[in-house]
Amino acid sequence: MSARYKVIVVGMGKRGGHHASTFHANPRFEVAGICDIDRPRLDAAAPSLGNPQVSTDAASLARAIKPDVFCFCTLPNLRLPMVKIAIESGAKLIAFEKPIALTSREGIEVKAMIDRARIKAVVSHQHRYGEHYRKVKEIVASGAIGRIHTVYGTATGWLMHMLTHLIDYMRWYAGEPEAAWAIAQAAGRGKLADVHPSPDYLAGFIHFENGVRGIVETGAGAPDVPEVEYWWRKCRIGAQGTDGFAEVMTGGGWRAVTKAGASSGGGKMDYATDMPPYIQDMAEWLDDPAKVHPCAFESAWKGFEIAMALSRSAIDGGQVPLPLTTGADEIAGFKRVLADRKVLLSMPENAKEYA
Numbered sequence: 001m002s003a004r005y006k007v008i009v010v011g012m013g014k015r016g017g018h019h020a021s022t023f024h025a026n027p028r029f030e031v032a033g034i035c036d037i038d039r040p041r042l043d044a045a046a047p048s049l050g051n052p053q054v055s056t057d058a059a060s061l062a063r064a065i066k067p068d069v070f071c072f073c074t075l076p077n078l079r080l081p082m083v084k085i086a087i088e089s090g091a092k093l094i095a096f097e098k099p100i101a102l103t104s105r106e107g108i109e110v111k112a113m114i115d116r117a118r119i120k121a122v123v124s125h126q127h128r129y130g131e132h133y134r135k136v137k138e139i140v141a142s143g144a145i146g147r148i149h150t151v152y153g154t155a156t157g158w159l160m161h162m163l164t165h166l167i168d169y170m171r172w173y174a175g176e177p178e179a180a181w182a183i184a185q186a187a188g189r190g191k192l193a194d195v196h197p198s199p200d201y202l203a204g205f206i207h208f209e210n211g212v213r214g215i216v217e218t219g220a221g222a223p224d225v226p227e228v229e230y231w232w233r234k235c236r237i238g239a240q241g242t243d244g245f246a247e248v249m250t251g252g253g254w255r256a257v258t259k260a261g262a263s264s265g266g267g268k269m270d271y272a273t274d275m276p277p278y279i280q281d282m283a284e285w286l287d288d289p290a291k292v293h294p295c296a297f298e299s300a301w302k303g304f305e306i307a308m309a310l311s312r313s314a315i316d317g318g319q320v321p322l323p324l325t326t327g328a329d330e331i332a333g334f335k336r337v338l339a340d341r342k343v344l345l346s347m348p349e350n351a352k353e354y355a
């Protein structure tokens with residue numbers, strides 16, 4: 001029989017709940033422990049997860065259980081200490097939420113720890129499992145839109161929520177090219193105080209080494225996606241080539257124009273359908289090192305680096321070369337330079353978030 005992997009899940013909020021219930025539903029995993037500093041939340045979750053061990057302290061739970069998989073879904077202010085606990089626990093795989101960190105300084109430390117420990121790591125850019133996301137990948141990879149020259153991504157949600165999602169899928173559609181440099185502008189201080197601290201709006205360009213251009217916008221000034229009603233899912237990611245284009249709308253299907261004509265189809269981002277294959281691919285990677293997870297840290301790192309390069313360009317001006325060679329505190333940078341002027345919106349509906 002195939003191995004059953006022991007998992008602990010730390011941070012039992014929205015995403016921790018999705019992860020824990022999906023691990024529990026998969027026979028390849030056993031949820032051996034859950035952790036949150038909010039005790040009532042833990043006690044409420046435990047019965048539906050087979051009554052695993054519960055704790056308000058991640059380090060002691062990890063020491064007691066010695067999990068194969070250390071999964072943490074805390075807010076982005078908590079990354080480095082959790083990666084450290086995961087590595088010390090002897091886990092084989094760390095599964096954690098985007099963004100990798102809040103600053104390139106912390107991100108570089110996270111990467112160094114993961115590289116040194118040679119531990120497998122997976123970052124949750126799980127939208128790519130959506131049928132509409134995969135359809136666009138299939139069209140692009142089939143050659144039906146010709147040679148890709150541009151990839152683009154927009155989201156009305158703000159940077160620390162959305163930017164690495166957008167870049168991850170743009171890079172995927174572009175064939176995972178290396179980025180050479182990035183340039184961007186940012187506006188609005190309102191979301192600097194958020195738990196996902198961000199400028200209200202950032203718009204930028206990415207130059208990939210193979211000549212592909214990336215265009216990205218996240219936040220208050222990003223265009224509406226009128227095909228999608230749910231505000232958080234007003235995201236459009238696509239690729240343009242010499243013979244046409246193909247794009248996905250997170251909450252509203254896909255469309256393409258190729259030499260063969262126009263086509264479109266449905267699909268909506270849905271945790272219930274995206275999470276099971278995302279979790280199953282962790283078992284596959286643990287079973288066979290050759291079956292690298294599609295959301296492996298290595299790929300997420302490249303997207304995070306680009307996100308931080310865009311941020312640094314918005315802070316310091318000019319083009320920022322990639323890969324990054326030094327760490328910086330981009331949040332402090334945004335706080336220092338962003339003008340105290342109200343951000344301009346792309347549509348009235350954005351006022352509910354960027355008042």
Ligand SMILES: NC(=O)c1ccc[n+]([C@@H]2O[C@H](COP(=O)([O-])OP(=O)(O)OC[C@H]3O[C@@H](n4cnc5c(N)ncnc54)[C@H](O)[C@@H]3O)[C@@H](O)[C@H]2O)c1
Nearest residue numbers: 011012013014015016036037038073074075076097098124
């Ligand atoms: N991949 C996606 O589609 C997606 C969607 C939403 C959120 N996210 C990301 O998921 C992460 C978590 O977001 P969320 O919405 O689940 O947050 P949340 O606030 O619902 O949950 C976070 C939980 O962590 C707990 N916590 C805080 N400190 C802790 C500690 N020291 N030890 C143990 N538990 C601790 C909190 O009590 C809370 O229950 C964020 O990084 C967010 O960006 C990803």
